[in-house]
Amino acid sequence: MPVTNPLSRRQWLISSGAALAGLTLSSRFLNDEMRAQVSAERLAAATPAKARLSLNENPFGPSPAALEAMLHNLTSGKAPRYPFGELNELIGLIAKKEGVAPEQIVLGVGSGEILETVGMFFGLLKGEVIHASPGYVQLVRAAETAGGKAVPVPLNAKLESDLDAMAAKVTAQTSVVYIANPHNPTSTAVDSAALKEFVKSVSQKTFVFVDEAYLDVADDYAGRTVVGLVNEHRNLMVARTFSKVYGLAGLRIGYGVTNAKFAAELRNYGLGTLTGPGIAGAVASLRDAGYVAATRAKIVAERAKLLALLDQLGKRYAVSQTNFVFFQTGRPHKEVYAGMLAESVVIARPFPPMLDWARISIGLPEENELARAALRKVLG
Ligand SMILES: Cc1ncc(COP(=O)(O)O)c(C=O)c1O
Missing domain, CATH: 3.90.1150.10 (Aspartate Aminotransferase, domain 1)
Incomplete structure (x- = not known):
């Protein structure tokens, strides 16, 4: 089910009340399994x-430059002001890095907020979410909470997302295919040429979401990322985060890259309310070339x-x-x-x-x- 075939505008507006309620509640009212996992992890973290x-x-x-920028943000009288100018600077830098227009960027309070919002969006379409299992289930659970159906696909023998098996599961009921590359928990990345072929062919039929949270750590980042396909393939979103290689998990900053129309649709739902210090840290991280x-x-x-x-x-x-x-x-x-x-x-x-x-x-x-x-x- 591609984004080009979503709910009618009217249906979307009607369901947006429910969506909004769901979005507000999603991270607090997850299903039992997820709630148990979340609390176990929070307990372990404490x-x-x-x-x-x-x-x-x-x-x-984080990068020393990011630390300095965050401290400067806090001590230079910026806290009483809304950080809109800084926000535009961050979006501009990300757009330049990814080779897309600023309108194609959606910011999130961690990439997790984007996963949940997109999951909710597709869940409201009541379609199926194809995902590799075991895997990172934040998008999948949000979709289920909103009425979607999870379609888990076992990993292959190398503990990678099984792209052929996932493609074979796509039907008219599919609303999105979620791939974390590299995959969590197994740490594996799929073959880059195979993933690009997968994105090109599967995005003709349904929406493909590629979560590249860990890709900066992989070998051949440039050859592996599929962000270069976003401009040609409408039904594609790539998510990234400042929580992993940039060491800013505590600041909660992530982003998604997709087509401008879908980005605008998602932005309506209050995504990406970032803080001044967080934005300053992200900007300085991106500017720290080495x-x-x-x-x-x-x-x-x-x-x-x-x-x-x-x-x-x-x-x-x-x-x-x-x-x-x-x-x-x-x-x-x-x-x-x-x-x-x-x-x-x-x-x-x-x-x-x-x-x-x-x-x-x-x-x-x-x-x-x-x-x-x-x-x-x-x-x-
Ligand atoms: C595969 C994957 N995607 C996304 C996230 C979300 O991270 P954050 O919300 O900190 O950006 C995580 C967190 O561990 C993850 O493992």
Whole structure:
């Protein structure tokens, strides 16, 4: 179900009341499974521990230039003013980076807000949301909350999104196909040529949403991103975030790139009410030319040490293109989680049905050292 075939304007206006209520409530009134996951994760994030490696944050960030810009924003008398000028500057910089017009950018309070809004939009169409499973379900759950139907598609043997199987599930009932590339929790990226072909052909039939939250950490970012297809393919949105490689998860800034009409439609729903310091941090991050490559190098070097340990321990793991690693522990997740916590290391929640696998984020060198020692003890 492409965006070019949405609810009539009138239907959309009528349902927008419900949409608005849903949007306001969505992050607070998720279904039980999601609520349980969210609270478990929030609890874990609040648990005193020396290394919190559960939420794929990037403790190497933010860029010193971003920190300075945020402090300057707070101390230069800008707090009493609305940050509209700064907002335009950020949108302009993003548009330039992505090679699109500013009208094609939608900002979000984290890319999660965009995932939820788009999920809600398509959920209201009552169609099906095709997604890889296990996976990151924020868009999917929002769609379900609004009346859509989730169509989970198992990962392939390499723990990647199975593009052929996902394409085969597209029917007249499909409203959107959601692909996180790289994928969460498995950390894998799909073949770039295959993904581009997928986007070109599937977006003729339905809307395709590609979530590139972790793509800055992958090798060959430029070859892998599908943002270059947005101008030719109407039914496509690409989402990005400042929460991962830029190390600004606490500031909550993300964005989506799509066609101008859909962007305007989404913007009507109050997306992207960012704060002055957050905007200043994002602008300075984008202007810090060497930041991404330098941070990526630190993450990759630390990740290599973890993979070497898993090799030593004889544990299988997915090919990681991210700042986290997904590996087979050979033991129930519950035990591994508890064992790691006893060593003051928090790892991610379980991802059913892969209950003897675990996801661990790359932290600072001292946190990773502690995690490796804990893993030796728990799995060795
Ligand atoms: C695949 C993926 N997409 C999007 C997000 C949302 O991140 P944020 O709302 O911080 O931009 C996350 C967060 O972990 C994620 O893993």
